[in-house]
Amino acid sequence: MQFFSCGDYAALEAIEKNKKMADSIYHVQKDTISKSFEDICDSVHKMEFERAVDSIKLLRLEGIKDLIEN
Numbered sequence: 001m002q003f004f005s006c007g008d009y010a011a012l013e014a015i016e017k018n019k020k021m022a023d024s025i026y027h028v029q030k031d032t033i034s035k036s037f038e039d040i041c042d043s044v045h046k047m048e049f050e051r052a053v054d055s056i057k058l059l060r061l062e063g064i065k066d067l068i069e070n
Contacts, residue, residue, distance in 0.1 A: 026033075
């Protein structure tokens with residue numbers, strides 16, 4: 001099997017260099033990436049929490065209206 005029109009060893013070396021580069025970039029950016037994911041998760045959690053609270057409020061209001069009308 002050949003990659004990039006070169007021999008097996010050259011392709012393996014290129015793949016290994018790419019892995020090392022990706023690892024080093026990840027380690028340098030790890031804190032920034034982690035913080036970004038935390039921020040995204042926090043905002044999604046807050047949005048879903050607010051949506052759930054609004055839904056519960058609507059159900060409670062409908063229940064109160066039913067009690068008053070009946």
